[in-house]
Amino acid sequence: MNTAVLITILATSVAAGAPVIYATVGEIFAERSGILNLGVEGMMLMGAVTGFIVAVKTGNPWAGVMAGMLAGGLLSLIHAFLTITLHADQVVSGLALTIFGAGLSSFVGQNYVGVQGPQFAPIHIPVLTDLPVLGPLLFNYDVLVYLSILLVPLAAYFIHHTRPGLHLRAVGEDPTTADVMGVSVARTRYIYTFVGGLLAGLGGAALSLAYTPGWTEGMSGGRGWIAIALVIFAFWEPWRAMVGAYLFGGVQALQFNLQAVGITIPTYYLNMLPYLFTILVLVFATGERMKRHLGAPAALGIPYIRGER
Amino acid sequence: MTESNVQQSDIAVEMRDIVKRFPGVIANDHVTFIAKRGEIHALLGENGAGKSTLMNVLAGLYAPEEGEIFINGRKMTFHSPRDAIEAGVGMVHQHFRLVPTLTVVENVVLGLDEPRFKLNLEEATQKIEALAEQYGLKITPDAFIWQLSVGEQQRVEIIKALYRGAQILILDEPTAVLTPQETVELFSTLRSMAAKGHTIIFISHKLDEVTAISDRVTVLRAGKVVAVVEAKDVTKEKLAELMVGRPVIFRLEKPEVAPGQEVLRAEDLHALNNKGLPALKGVSFTVRAHEIVGVAGVSGNGQAELSEALYGLRPLQKGKIYLNGQNITKAPTREIIRQGVAQVPEDRHKEGSIGDMDLAENLILKNYRQPPISRGPVISWKYVFDFAKTLIRRFDVKAPGIHTRARLLSGGNLQKLILARELSSDPALIIAMHPTQGLDVGATESVRELLLQERSKGAAILLISEDLDEVMQLSDRILVIYEGEIMGEVPADRADRNEIGLMMAGARQETLNHHETVAA
Numbered sequence: 001m002n003t004a005v006l007i008t009i010l011a012t013s014v015a016a017g018a019p020v021i022y023a024t025v026g027e028i029f030a031e032r033s034g035i036l037n038l039g040v041e042g043m044m045l046m047g048a049v050t051g052f053i054v055a056v057k058t059g060n061p062w063a064g065v066m067a068g069m070l071a072g073g074l075l076s077l078i079h080a081f082l083t084i085t086l087h088a089d090q091v092v093s094g095l096a097l098t099i100f101g102a103g104l105s106s107f108v109g110q111n112y113v114g115v116q117g118p119q120f121a122p123i124h125i126p127v128l129t130d131l132p133v134l135g136p137l138l139f140n141y142d143v144l145v146y147l148s149i150l151l152v153p154l155a156a157y158f159i160h161h162t163r164p165g166l167h168l169r170a171v172g173e174d175p176t177t178a179d180v181m182g183v184s185v186a187r188t189r190y191i192y193t194f195v196g197g198l199l200a201g202l203g204g205a206a207l208s209l210a211y212t213p214g215w216t217e218g219m220s221g222g223r224g225w226i227a228i229a230l231v232i233f234a235f236w237e238p239w240r241a242m243v244g245a246y247l248f249g250g251v252q253a254l255q256f257n258l259q260a261v262g263i264t265i266p267t268y269y270l271n272m273l274p275y276l277f278t279i280l281v282l283v284f285a286t287g288e289r290m291k292r293h294l295g296a297p298a299a300l301g302i303p304y305i306r307g308e309r
Numbered sequence: 310m311t312e313s314n315v316q317q318s319d320i321a322v323e324m325r326d327i328v329k330r331f332p333g334v335i336a337n338d339h340v341t342f343i344a345k346r347g348e349i350h351a352l353l354g355e356n357g358a359g360k361s362t363l364m365n366v367l368a369g370l371y372a373p374e375e376g377e378i379f380i381n382g383r384k385m386t387f388h389s390p391r392d393a394i395e396a397g398v399g400m401v402h403q404h405f406r407l408v409p410t411l412t413v414v415e416n417v418v419l420g421l422d423e424p425r426f427k428l429n430l431e432e433a434t435q436k437i438e439a440l441a442e443q444y445g446l447k448i449t450p451d452a453f454i455w456q457l458s459v460g461e462q463q464r465v466e467i468i469k470a471l472y473r474g475a476q477i478l479i480l481d482e483p484t485a486v487l488t489p490q491e492t493v494e495l496f497s498t499l500r501s502m503a504a505k506g507h508t509i510i511f512i513s514h515k516l517d518e519v520t521a522i523s524d525r526v527t528v529l530r531a532g533k534v535v536a537v538v539e540a541k542d543v544t545k546e547k548l549a550e551l552m553v554g555r556p557v558i559f560r561l562e563k564p565e566v567a568p569g570q571e572v573l574r575a576e577d578l579h580a581l582n583n584k585g586l587p588a589l590k591g592v593s594f595t596v597r598a599h600e601i602v603g604v605a606g607v608s609g610n611g612q613a614e615l616s617e618a619l620y621g622l623r624p625l626q627k628g629k630i631y632l633n634g635q636n637i638t639k640a641p642t643r644e645i646i647r648q649g650v651a652q653v654p655e656d657r658h659k660e661g662s663i664g665d666m667d668l669a670e671n672l673i674l675k676n677y678r679q680p681p682i683s684r685g686p687v688i689s690w691k692y693v694f695d696f697a698k699t700l701i702r703r704f705d706v707k708a709p710g711i712h713t714r715a716r717l718l719s720g721g722n723l724q725k726l727i728l729a730r731e732l733s734s735d736p737a738l739i740i741a742m743h744p745t746q747g748l749d750v751g752a753t754e755s756v757r758e759l760l761l762q763e764r765s766k767g768a769a770i771l772l773i774s775e776d777l778d779e780v781m782q783l784s785d786r787i788l789v790i791y792e793g794e795i796m797g798e799v800p801a802d803r804a805d806r807n808e809i810g811l812m813m814a815g816a817r818q819e820t821l822n823h824h825e826t827v828a829a
Contacts (some may be wrong), residue, residue, distance in 0.1 A: 162426050163418075166411070170419050174408040180370075180418030181406065182391045298410070 004260055009253045015141060016249030017242070018148040019044070019203040019211055024226035024234065024241040025155050026199025030076075031158065032236055033192035034172040034299040037079050040200050041224025042101020043072040047204025049109040052187025052215045062222075064118070065144070065205045072201020073194050075101055080193040084186050087303035100222065106217040119213035122145055132293050144206045151199075155238040168192060172297030175304040185304045191262040200224065222275065229278045233285040236297065244281065251277045320378050320382065321346040321477055321508040322367065323396075327376035329362050333709070336362040337373070338532040344477070344525075349499055351519040353552055354529035355797060356719045356750040360512045361403070361491035363529070364479045367510075368400035369393030380477070397427055399470025400479040405462050409455040413437070417469050433472075442774055444498055444505075460491035466680070467498070484518055485747055486809050499688045514552070514749040516545045528552055553751050561757055561782055564765055568785065569598030570633075572738050572769035573619070578628035580618045588614040590793040591628075596738065596769040601760065603801070604773040605785030606813055611793035612773045615752040616742045619771070620652050621645045632738060651728060653744050657720070661727040664716030668708055669697035671715045672730050704729035705755065721752025728759055739763060742773045756784060777809065791815045 023040050030037045050221075051068025055061045079097050082088040120142035123129075128139040129160040159165040170178040179185050208215050226248055234240035255270040292308070314490045322344040330336040344350040353467040354360045358644060365371045367378065369387035378385045380396045390400075394433045414430050419438055423529050434450045441448045446464045454462060470478055480499075484492045499509050499522060513519050519526055520540055528551045536551050549557040573596040582588035588611045596602045606612060617623035619630060621642035626783060632648055640648070642822055654660035662671050673682055673693055681692050697711040706725045710717055713804045724744065731739065741760060745753040758781060774780050780787055781804055789796045789812035797818025799809065808821055 098592050161428055163421075164426070164430055166415055166419060166428060170408045170411065173410050177406040178419070180390055182389070183420050246370055 003133070005257055007133060009250065009257050011140065012256065013137055013246050013249035015145055016252045017245035018141075018145040018221055019206040020083075020146040020227055020230065020248055021151065021242055022206060022229045023200045023224060024149055024201070024245055025238050026072075026196040027227050028155070028159075028232045028234065028236050028238060028241060029168070029192045029199070030196030031231055031300055032168050032175060032297055033173060033189045034060045034297055034302065034304070035080070035083060035189050035193045035196075036090045036094060036301045037076060037097070037193060037196055038091060039075065039079055039097025039224075040196075040227050041220055041222065042098035042105075043075045043200035044101075044204035044207070044220040044224045045105035045195050045218070046101045047072040047201030047202075048073050048219055049105040049112070049215055050206035051201070051205030052117055052208040053108070053112055053121075055209055056115060059118055061118045061120055061209050064200065064209050067195060068208075069198045069201040072199070072204060073197040076193050076197020076200070077190075079197075080190050082195070083303065084189045087305060090301050090303075093229045093271060101207030109215045112215045113217065115214065117214065118209070119210065120210040144202075144210045148206070152238045152242045157239070169297075172299055175299050176277040179304075179306060185306075189304075200227075201302065203227070205206065226274065226278050229282055232296070233281045235285070235299035247281070248274055248277065259271035316380075316741060319345045321380070322510070323379040323382075324367060325377045325379070326362070327363060327373045327378075328368055329359075329371055329373045331362075332554050335532050337366070339376070340529070340532070340534055342527055342534070344508050344510055345504050346508055347503050348524040349503050349522055351510060351511045351513055351523035351526045352514060352529065353516075353519050353526050353548060355751055356721050357530040357531075357554055358529040358552075360529055361481055364400060364481060364510065364512060367393065367477075370400075379698060391476050394473050394475070397474060398479070399473060399475030400485060401463065401466040401470065401481065403485065404482040405466055407454045407462055407465060410453065412453050413457075413465050413468075414450045416465060416801055417472050421473075437468055437472065441469055444471065444501055446498055448493075450712060460487050460494070463487070463491075463495070464498075476506070477510065478502065479510045479512070480516075481512045482747075483511070484513070484515065486531060492518075494533035497579055501567050512645055516548050516552075517752075518684040519548065520545055526638075530554055551748055557750055557754065561754075561761065563761060563783070566599045566765055567766060568600040571597050572633055573771065574629075574631040575619065576631075578615070578618055578630070579626040580614050580623050581626065582595045582611075582614055588793050589618065589628075592790070592795055593628075593792070594788055594795060594798070597771050598737075598767050599764055600786070601764050601770040601772050601784045603780035603787045604771065604790055605777055605780045605787055605809055606775070606790035608775050610790050612742065612790060614793075615790070616652070616655070616771075616773055618742055620650065649737035651731035651732070651734065651739045653724075653731060653739070653741040657723050657727055657748075658716070662715040662723060665714055666704070667714055668718075668726060669693050669699065669710045669711040671713075671726060672697045672733075673701055675730060676734060676754070700729040700733055701726075704732075704759075719747045721756075724752065724756060725747060728756065732759065735766070736763075739768050739770045740773070741770060743775060744772070745774075745776065745779060763787050777806070777813075781806070782807075788819075789813055797821075 023044055027037065027040055047068035050071035051064040054067035055064025076098060079093050082093040083090045093149050122140050122142050124140050129135045159168065167178065167183045167188060175185045204220060207219055210253060212219065230241055230244040230248065233244045251274045253275050258265065258270065320343055324340065324342040327337045327340045328335065340359065340363055342363060352360045352364065362371065369390040369392050380398065385396050408419065412652065414433050414437060418433050430631060437450050446468060448464050448468060459704060463581065483495060487495060503509050523540045526538050526540050526548065526550065527534060532554060536555060567695065576593050578589045578592040579587065580589040592615060594602065606614060614623055618625055621640055625638060629636060631637065632650065637645055637648060658664060677683055677688060680707045682689060694711060699707065701711060704725045706722050706729060708722060715723060715726065744760065745756050760770060772780060772783055781801060784801045785799055787799050787804055787809065789809055796812035796816065811821060
């Protein structure tokens with residue numbers, strides 16, 4: 001394998017990782033507040049289709065990004081209402097959201113399959129992009145990739161070093177205590193479930209407007225589920241989520257490039273790789289978690305009802 | 310009782326004619342409560358007397374239906390704990406309000422309005438250290454809560470209240486979870502706080518503590534104030550009578566019964582604890598019929614593992630257990646129950662009962678498989694309900710009915726429910742672990758009486774307790790356990806507190822200077 005191929009694989013990993021970073025960090029926020037939202041896949045699909053349609057209609061990809069986020073966010077509010085206000089089962093509600101999002105996105109997107117639309121192209125930075133090796137590796141991405149890299153430290157800082165971040169963690173770990181200390185559990189959970197939806201929608205828009213421009217039915221291809229798995233791999237930490245997303249991107253990049261270098265494995269097996277990788281990652285992450293006594297937010301998935309003993 | 314002549318300006322807290330109702334009960338029935346600045350005021354009463362309710366009203370958790378609250382002479386209406394905190398009232402709840410995965414500092418600043426966005430933990434740490442220094446509270450600000458002992462967690466709760474500027478500190482049963490040493494430390498902290506002008510309100514049902522620490526005592530019974538007294542003017546016996554409403558016997562009647570045949574024989578038991586470290590290192594003893602054998606020791610020296618091993622819940626590495634001469638070492642728990650072993654577990658909520666099941670269901674957890682309760686797979690509920698009603702009456706479990714969920718019972722009533730289930734099968738051996746922990750005087754008395762009755766009836770009883778008085782009062786023989794080994798054995802009628810205390814701290818009986826040899 002020569003250097004050129006290696007660089008391509010690494011660069012593709014980063015590009016492929018971006019949509020997953022958005023979705024994973026979004027789910028980290030939701031789960032940190034104690035809300036398990038299994039609707040990520042549905043929210044990504046709605047984000048992708050809405051983002052693409054609005055971008056086509058307005059000719060402005062940024063309008064598409066906004067619309068995609070909003071679509072994901074709105075969908076997450078359904079989940080928030082069901083689970084926070086009505087105390088519905090989070091697993092069932094999340095699954096319903098995914099099925100709903102998948103169906104609705106293919107319905108509204110049926111006339112847009114194969115349509116050409118605006119997209120975020122890699123930014124050409126004079127001098128830097130033209131550098132050998134470093135250029136294609138570091139300075140040849142579209143703006144959404146850079147934003148995804150920026151999101152990670154911001155999210156990590158927010159969770160660990162700010163007052164709202166502290167309240168977020170407290171609500172997910174021990175809602176009763178948070179409530180007694182004057183933190184509104186319902187409000188906090190609504191906010192971060194919504195943030196999770198916005199970011200999942202953004203992840204979807206990053207697919208349809210940048211990574212694989214255009215709309216095809218079910219184009220997220222399980223990335224929403226992978227994001228949920230990566231949250232566990234990441235121990236609910238944004239930095240580790242980024243590592244996980246790039247590993248996932250790397251496996252995907254490998255899948256394309258193995259063929260390029262002439263290794264012939266049936267595509268079915270190659271297509272399985274990212275998912276196989278996800279399962280392996282979960283196995284190892286769980287083992288390590290047991291060793292280090294790291295756990296999910298203690299109140300994850302449990303409705304909070306004030307005054308219940 | 311003498312109503313102390315209190316100067317108006319000295320009053321920190323005045324609650325006047327407070328009424329708080331819950332469905333079916335009046336928890337506080339026109340309660341008037343006054344605490345002076347700089348005093349330690351004990352609020353004494355049995356479980357369910359309304360102590361915690363009254364203080365939850367003062368802490369802003371409950372809104373009273375009637376009555377007024379004055380803090381430093383100003384009338385207050387609290388809509389939430391936040392309002393109470395702003396008025397200088399802080400409460401340390403019985404179940405701590407701390408997030409285990411956060412650090413001490415993070416817990417202390419949780420819920421505060423300042424800082425707006427960026428957490429300035431260094432500044433908070435300094436402030437916490439200053440407070441800790443001032444009040445003599447040992448604390449590690451950057452430790453996680455889950456790393457701390459219960460006593461340390463309690464100090465964090467106190468710091469949390471002080472950090473918010475609490476002038477009035479309410480502590481709900483603060484010593485229930487502490488070791489004797491930690492209790493001593495807590496008391497010295499409370500005294501220093503009172504000396505600095507804080508008002509301490511101390512909820513308790515332990516008479517020794519109340520007389521030891523408080524300046525004045527308000528006694529509640531069934532939601533009403535029955536007395537307000539100066540602590541130095543009353544005896545323990547008088548307080549007990551005020552609290553319970555009748556004279557209380559501190560010395561139990563222990564009938565003379567000759568021990569019978571050997572029921573339990575444990576030989577050289579070895580077992581590991583949950584962390585995989587040796588917890589029992591060669592424990593041997595016997596218990597005979599008509600006999601209570603007490604196991605004294607500081608908690609965490611292998612008592613829990615011993616109880617579990619005997620009950621078939623913990624595998625033995627080595628050793629043998631015989632019940633009535635039969636080897637039950639490897640028998641599963643179901644078989645051990647069938648052989649007539651009853652257990653009063655350490656944690657009555659987690660191990661002793663199923664909170665979301667009703668009383669009738671909880672009462673048949675052990676014999677639901679047997680006729681006449683069930684025939685084949687079908688449970689005869691008609692029989693169960695009659696059975697449950699009889700037991701609840703016989704063991705005096707106070708509950709609205711047999712369909713009440715077990716989690717709604719108070720500690721004392723839940724313990725009686727567990728005893729009802731365990732004793733209804735006339736067990737040959739009873740393993741009772743901390744049977745009266747956290748219970749009030751009345752409930753403690755009835756639990757102890759029940760155990761003595763079983764002894765008279767012929768049961769062999771292994772009593773594992775941290776309460777040395779209890780062990781000395783009830784037992785016929787006392788074993789002392791330390792780090793998984795039996796340090797020695799003394800007959801109860803010749804038991805010496807000092808000697809037992811030394812063994813509890815790890816001294817072997819052989820090495821102690823005494824002239825009597827102890828009958829085996």
